[in-house]
Amino acid sequence: MIHSAIHLVLLLVFPPFMLGVINKTKAFFGGRVGPPLLQPYRDLARLMRKGLVFSTTTTWVFRAAPLVTLATVILAGLLIPLGPFSSPVRSFEGDLILFTYLFGLARFFTTAAALDTGSAFEGMGAAREVTFACLSEPALFFGFLVLIKLSGSFALATMLHGPWQAPWTTAAAPLVLVGVGFFVILLAENCRIPVDDPNTHLELTMIHEVMVLDHSGPLFGVILYAASIKLFVLGSLFLHIALPFKSCHPAVDWLVILGEMTGLAVAVGSVESVMARLQMRHVPTLLIGAVLFCAFGFFLLLR
């Protein structure tokens, strides 16, 4: 019960902090002081107080999309276990499909809202978003197949806690491959460099930022907040494979989770600092690489 409460609080409160850490890391690499770590919270609070401006071409779909997106990422966050703890919603067989398709629902509404504005730029971003999803989804499911094969279960909690308990001679190679694949998916799905640059200033080259160009005020705040939760949720999925740590005391475990999440944000920030964004036409190649990594992991297990 107490763990569920902590899970819920972390899920709702912690994610914007990760954005702060990423920005701080990037500032560090750039030799700047950078905005304070808690700046994203201030930004969100300020956006929530602002008024709204709507484009005259938009309909209710445009207004509903941010709310649906936030609802889906929160529900997905209730399904995923954090560290060695079980998730607030008891895990059931097949919940990983629900988990993935909730993101599909969010994508449906986000891209529809982008088309609702009638702007060519936003259409462009939406087209990119749905295209990259066509590659990251099979990669994700190939990774799931590896985890299921290793853990013998397709309920998220047992599936994510199980793999490293298999003999490491079997598990290590596939899990490393899946780990690499999932990190690429994490970057792509959250629109980070090298797939998308959240700080770019040219509409032509954006993906996620361009889809939400016309959103303003509280609704834009909701979008930013939902995006950070998505980073948190997919990050915890990745951490189950990359750093499956379990100590003897729950309090230590919670601290470890916080540390791992912060570390992940630093890692994402470092990738952003040392790399440039790929050319848009090369992004599919990167994502196909992720599919192949996960698929090789699966075929290694079929020997």
Add this chain to the structure above:
Amino acid sequence: MTLALVLCGVVAIAVSGVPGLLMDHRGQAGQTLATLLLVLGSALGMTGALGTLVSGADVTREGPWFLPWGMNALRLDPLAAFFLVPIFLVPALGSIYGQEYWKQPEHPENGRKLRFFYGLLAASMGMVALARDGFFFLIAWEIMALSAYFLATTEDDDPAACRSGWIYLVATHLGTICLISLFTFIRRTTGSTALVPIAESQVTSGAITTIVVLTLLGFGFKAGLMPLHVWLPGAHANAPSHVSAVLSGVMLKMGIYGMVRITGLLPRLEPWHGATLLAAGTVSAVLGVALALGQSDLKRVLAYSSIENIGIIAMGLGLALLGKSLDRREWIALGLAGALLHVWNHSLFKSLLFFNAGAIIHATHTREFHRLGGLARLMPRAAALFLIGAAAICALPGLNGFVSEWLIYSGLFRTLGTPSDPLGAAWPFAALGVPALAVVGALAVACFVSVFGSIFLGAARTDSGAHAHDPGKLMQSSMLVLGLGCAAIGLVPKPVLFLLERVVSGWGAESPLRSPALGDLAPVGWISAFGAGLLALAGLLAVFYLRSRRRGPVGSSVTWDCGYARPTARMQYTPSSFTSFVSALFQWSLWPKTHRPQISGLFPKAAAFKAFQPDPLLDRGILPALSRTARLILRLRLLQQGQIQIYMLYSLAILILLFWWGRSGR
């Protein structure tokens, strides 16, 4: 009792179009009468079918027969009843919809013909589901196929409709040839054409393989599995929309019904039988939706997406066959339940989308949806209903498509091994269906966001939709019923699972092992919980949003255009530009045609870029091959001189040849 109800229903439906033939071709009375008869018959039949499903009864009945082969034998079991439900639902809603969509006074030349064959099609599909004898089945099958031909060519003055009608006619009869061979073969092997379980002692494994191959080919043509799909897009696109809904939502499923029925009769199967169907289903699903992405005709998009959905159904069924051959009861239960539920689901959301397409065509007089835009303002109800259908077809949580795909996913995951059977999977390659299904899901989102967005959202691209308006009450209510069905199955799947349990446990039930309860394999209660959670959370956020909106100022402005002062609606992303990025990933298999003009010089002339997506098999393979063959055969004309003397010479020459052959043979 249930069988009698269903039969009464079928008869009422079959004759529903007859009174209209004798009535004034400019009056509405015949159509209203037909609709009333159809709805009445469907209500009777639906009562019988649902009664059978709930009670799990299995009724057979034999009657007098007038042909040397076969017999008049009917059977109403849960499997037949399950397929009867969409047969009684969709045509009835379609006829109500047709009251406004295809009014007799507006279509005096073909309305009566349409209604005659419409009733006949619905009734013959009912008889196909009821037949317990091969020849009886074939007769019903042929009536169904022919009435579908006359419906697809309702507008027989339209050359496109006639052409696609011909292609359909050829394809369906290729399938019928396989089916005639199938039932003849069954008769030779077992001594009777009755569709009863075949005993182990009656067949060799070669005979089983023959039966399976003929079943997959014969019924695959009707279902539209790739590469047997070539007739489907044209026939569905050129029929009136409520007919398309019946063809796509119900008639394709009769192919699936045939596969389920015949494979259920066989005592055992080889693993590769199921694997073949699984592979064919996977290819159909992925390429079907990829082809849908490239279409510019709304109804062709829906038709190709039917191929995709039939592929998903075939994946589930293939998994069930694989489970039957390896004796894995969980695979059978989840695969078959997923496939059958998707049959219902597809008939709900695809009919909804076809009805909606009809409403759009009615309002804008165009099927080229890249000419539209911003219709959500003029047709708000149609937009909301289209959104439900589109989200359901993308298998998004909260609607029915998700539940069936979830069952199929769960079955496919189990091919990796279960806790009781750890890592001991006999067929791990079946699990490759999982990433394939994920691709299908993502592509479907791309496709339907593009369709929904370019029709209903943004600004109008041309003035085609300037006078658009929501469809009339009857059209709306028939769509609303389907939309509510989608939401009901998506939010509360438990009762449907109970009905599915009846069907699944009756399928190929010779095995001594009892199938595990579907409810234990598939905890659908959680789906309901999450559906409710999603609605509640979104509702809560909406309340917060509305409050915050009241607090701050709300302005309105033009869409951000990067400072360009004169944006026009034609600058919007069109569906083809939206999907070109995705389609590029599939270029290797789809071969889209593009016409790219050379632009040179400082002041280039006006030029146009064209791109369209032909069917890779029909337009690039079959039709060119056929016309080449026709040209070759044309050379034989040299022999055909038109002079009687020359023909006499041929006869003489052949006679001499025969004599010579006969002598040398001796």
